[in-house]
Amino acid sequence: MAENTNVADNTQRIRNFSIIAHIDHGKSTIADRLIEYTGTLSKREMSAQVLDNMDLERERGITIKAQTVRLEYKGKDGNMYCLNLIDTPGHVDFTYEVSRSLAACEGALLIVDAAQGVEAQTLANVYMALENDLEIIPVINKIDLPSADPERVKNEIEETIGLDASDAILASAKTGQGIEEILDAIVERIPAPTGSKDKPLQALIFDSYFDSYKGAIAHVRVLDGCIKKGTPLKMMATGKMFEAVEIGCFRPALMELQEMGPGSVGYIAGSLKQVRDVRVGDTVTTQENGALEPLPGYRGVTPMVYCGLYPVDSADYDNLKDALEKLQLNDAALVFEPETSIALGFGYRCGFLGLLHMDVIQERLEREYNLKLITTAPSVIYHVHKTDGEMIPVDNPAEMPDPTVIQYIEEPFVKASVIVPNDFVGAVMEISQNKRGEFKSMDYLDVNRVMIVYHIPLSEIIYDYFDKLKSSTRGYASLDYELADYQQAKLVKMDILLNGEMVDALSTIVHVDNAASRGRMLASKLKEIIPQQMFEIPIQAAIGNKIVARENVRAFRKDVLAKCYGGDITRKRKLLEKQKEGKKRMKAVGRIEVPQEAFMAVLKVDE
Amino acid sequence: MRYGLYIHIPFCRQKCFYCDFPSVAMAGGREKLMKPYVETICGEIEKWHKKIEEEKLGAPSTVYIGGGTPTALSEELLEKVLCRIGKISIEIPEFTIEANPGTVDLEKLRLLRKYGVNRLSIGVQTFDDEALKRIGRIHSGKEAVEAVELAIRAGFENISIDLIYGLPKQTMADFQKNVEKAMGLPVKHISIYGLQVEEGTVFGKLAEQGRLELPSEEVSEAMYDYLNEMLPQNGFQRYEISNYAKNGYESKHNLSYWQDIPYIGLGAGAHAYWQGQRYYNPVDIREYVSRAEKGDKLWEVEELLTEKEHMEEFCFLALRTVAGINRKRFAEVFGKSLDNVYGKVIEALIKKGLLEDNTDGVCLTKLGMKYGNQVFQEFLL
Known part of the structure; x- marks a missing residue:
């Protein structure tokens, strides 16, 4: 252990780097090989892809929580070096986290698939790395593939990013x-x-996680000064005071150290009760003789997408709260507050970084906490300017004020960059145009590939923009977006009435030009989703008092098994259980049983 | 101790197109199985007889010979079974046998009477000859009426008939004629079922191919409404979802299934409910016989009911009857009050108009009868 400490004590022998790659381009497998090659873990100790250690991450092949690992490597000069790999989350929802991870490094590996070439997200991250003055080492991975074309990919890197790719490393993690x-x-x-x-x-602080024994743990990169075990410390943005109860590095398991000098990457455990105390981007300093200025770039968490989460069984309300609190311990980006819906009862309005983040949280609540949930359709935050001059942010369509007091509404727009083979340029433009996008620019990355930039409402992105893009470009399109600004738009609230009663949880905000067609599509989708019940159910879509669409769910006439004698009983119970299981996913709205997916139906209509 | 005895005779002349009961058509040499099968059954009855005596259980209060078609057996084989039952008791309070028109004559019916069979359940299904052909029955409507007359002549007083509604191509007018005809017969009990298309039946296959022309949901509902109006008007009181009887002629054996009363089941595919456990016998006749010959056990445990499952079944089965769930019995069986366990469920269902409180307990309303499954589900814990 003493030896380990020594390597990192010499700042000259430390290298901090991260890996930039598009999903599936091999970031995790390259990381695994590096860990293996340096003997940090033996093959036996490595479950495949050590870095993606959440079940969900492995299933989806993406990194949600970044991991950090310290590698020790004997360089060609014969000296031992300490290489800190700072993994980054690989999804557009987590851009800020990526930026903080990059800020903790001096360099980055840019991994590009030898067959696929540069993708939109990769580009965004490379630009971010360049902004942080990182030394970038291009690595062309999967060169063992028959379809590998490293020369084309090198060209692409040079033309799109302007990096010298002549010394790009040809690699195969496989x-x-x-x-x-x-x-x-x-x-x-x-x-x-x-x-x-x-x-x-x-x-x-570039990351944090919650350990049930040690509390919230900060992943840090020391820029200046030195952290010693036991030192009283302070978070500069939040003002939180704590003590360095334990410090250390990642091998990748926690390894305690006594001291961390400039350039070191490691962790601080300070009996902090929640990760909210450990904000990514915050600066840690000492309570005595601390730094005067924090490091630049800190940003509070700003959710982009909101939805309502309601327990199917209202008795689970407290359990949902507990579960959200537990998840929040480890996810500072998750925000929630109590909300009441006339239709769904008591639940929580939750804010997320994006759709994937929302999906992941919802799935974890269901899987890890065994909750049956109703999720309402995601919404962006609208800026509603009232006639009295006041501006109120609205993240729940049900809370949209009466049109008579609204002067105008603004909605968030993003700068969306799409990269596609040039055959699909027309398709991308058509979709983007239909989604109220405004064309900004088009650039050829190489002879075949084009980057198209649109200014487009975020609400359209979370609606089905990416699905549409993928399906009309045979999966080739890659998308990256960032919040651009708020712009005025002609928006109206569309309500859904079931059996003549408005269901607040089904209200959506739509653009006035699409209102009637969206209303018709939503009503007919709901007709498909809502099962027949003992009475007829009229479905209506309304804007204000005006009904724009209507459908009817016919009543079923009877529901009873004619025969039930001795031999039928067990089978009959199984049948009832099955029928009931189907119902568990439903929420009683008035006297209508509405299936869970109905509340997301607005996202599933086909245009 | 009150308990029932069920004996299954799985042979039929021909398998009906809708039937998913354990039964086989007597062709392809299977008729040769009848004799060994009857011998096996008799052996089984004997074993039970011994157990009854050893454990001082007393004779069963009801015996039900069902099928298949019990009357498809020859007089000789039928007599063997009846004779063996007679050794347990010659006076079973309710002793039913199922019969098919076309398999009974006066002689056979008299034989049944002689051995104490006092209730006859005749599978009529419909009186319409065309419809009978369409569902794979071997008899005509006229033969069905004759079977009832013969039964009266043989001395049967307690006669039941089965009818099915919602048959392929059946119209409301067809069905009305059927009900009128039934009302004119000297029977005391009617079971009337909506056709259920089950997987693995001829109808199941036709339905898969889209070749089964069933009446619409609306027509089928109108039939249901019609029969529930007409039968009571003619003195047949509904006592269970699909069963109607003149006063005092409810089937006690069938009630035992819904009232949590134990029953023994003998024969291939028969089920039993004994000491809180559900059992079933192998459906395959050859396997059943060969197990008996080898002295292997004939039954398999289907389920040992947990208290939860027992409660669920107790409730949804009781709710099939017009009397509903009896609070006192529930408390006796489970040592808990019905309202403690199901108070909320009951309250919600009463609000929906599906359940009502009769002074002894809770029962389905008229609407609840129609949407029984919606109610039963709620009683699953």
Whole structure:
């Protein structure tokens, strides 16, 4: 252990890097090979893809929580180096987290699939890395594939990013080719951290997680100064005071250290009760003689997408609260507050970074906490300007004020960048146009691939923009977006009435031009989803007092098994159980049983 | 101790197109199985007889020989079974046998009477000859009426008939004629079922191919409404979802299924409910016989009911009867009050108009009868 400590004590022998890659381009497998090659873990200790250790992550092949690992590697010069790999989440929802991880590094591996080439998300992350002055080492992965075309990919890197790709490393995580070269390049090309042990402590928090024994744990990169075990510390943005109860590094399991100097990457456990105390982007300093200024770039969490989460069984309300609180312990981006719906009863309005984040949280609540939930259709935050001059943010369509007091409504727009083969340019433009997008620019990345930029409402993105893009480009389109601004739009609230009663949880905000057609589609979708019941159910879509669409769910006439004698009983009970199981997914709205998916129906209508 | 005895005779002349009961058509050499099968059954009755004596259980209060078609057996084989039952008791309070028109004559019916069979359940299904052909029955409407007359002549007083509504191509007018005809017969009990298309039946296959022309939901509902109006008007009181009887002629054996009363089941595919456990026998006749010959056990445990499952079944079965769930009995069986366990459920269902409180307990309303499954589900814990 003493030896380990020594390696990192010499700032000159530290290299901090992260990996930038598009989903499926092999980030996790490359990371696995690096861990293996440096002997950090033996093959036996590695479950495949060590870094994606949440079940959900493995199933979806994406990284939700970033992981960090310290590798030790003997460089060509014969010296031992300490290489800190700072993994980054690979999804557009987590852009801010990525930016903080990158800010903790001096360099990055840019991994590009030798067959697929550069994708929209990769680009966004590379630009971010360049903004942070990172040394970028291009790695062309999967060169063992028959369809690999490294020369084309090199060209693409040079033309789109403007990086010199002549010394790009050709690698295959599968065969192990290029792994040693990557390690040598990290040592030789990525600069050692600068920083002084004598300056006041400044450590950047780039991630956090909750450990049930140690409390909230901060992943930090020390810029200046030194953290010693037991030092009284302070979070500069939140003002939270705590003590460095335990510090250490990731191997990838926690390994305790006594001291962390400039350039080090590691963790601080300080008996902090919740991850909200440990904000990504915040600066840790000492209580005494601390830094005067925090590191730049801190940003509070700003959810982009909101939805209502309601327990199917209202008795689960407290359990839902407990579960959300537990998830929040480990997810500072999740926000929630109590909300009441006339139709659904008591639940929570939850804010998420994006749709994937929402999906992941919902799935974890159901899987890990065994809750049956109703999720309402996601909504963006509208800025509603009232006639009295007041602006109120509205994240729940049901809470839209009466049109008579609204002067105008603004909605969030994003800058959406789509990369596609040029055959699909027409399709992308058509979809984007239909989604109220405004064309901004189009650039050829190489002879075949085009990047198209649109200014488009976020509400359309969360509606079905990406699904539409994928399906009309045979899956080739890749999308990245970032919040651009708020703009005025002609928006109206559309209500759904079941059996003549308005169901608040089914209200949506739509653009006035699409209102009637969306209303018809939603009504007919609901007709498909809502099962026959003992009475007829009229479905109406209304804007104000005006009915724009109507449908009818016919009543079923009877529901009883004619025969039930001795031999039928067990089978009969099974049948009833099945019927009841189907009902568990339903919520009684008035006297109508409405299936869970009805509340998401607005996202599922086919145009 | 009150308990029932069910004996299954799985042979038929021909399998009906809607039937998913354990039964086989007597062709392809299967008639040769009848004799060994009857011998096996007799052996089984004997075993039970011994157990009854050892455990001092007393004779069963009801015996029901069902099928298949019990009357498809020859007089000789039928007599063997009846004779063996007679050794237990010659006076079973309710002793039913199922019969098919076309398989009975006066002689056979008199034989049944001689051995104490006092209730005859005749499978009529419909009186319409065309409809009978369409559902794979072997008899005519006229033969069905004759069977009832013969039964009266043989000395049967307690006669039941089965009818089915919602048959392929059946119209409301067809069905009305059927009900009128039934009302004119000297029977005391009518079971009337809506046709259920089950997987693995001829109808199941036709339905899959889209070749089964069933009456619409609306027509089928009108039939249901009609029969529930007409039967009571003619003195047949509904006592269970699908069963109607003149006063005092309710089937005690069938009631035992809904009233949590134990029953023994003998024969291939028969089920039993004994000491809180559900059993079933192998459906395959050859397997059943060969197990008996080898001295292997003939039954399999279907389920040992947990208290929860027992409660669920107790309730949804009782709710099939017009009397409903009896609070006192529930408390006796489970040592808990019905309202403690199901108070909320009951309250909600009463609000919906599906359930009502009769002074002894709760029962389905008229609407509840129609949507029974909606109610039963709620009693699953």
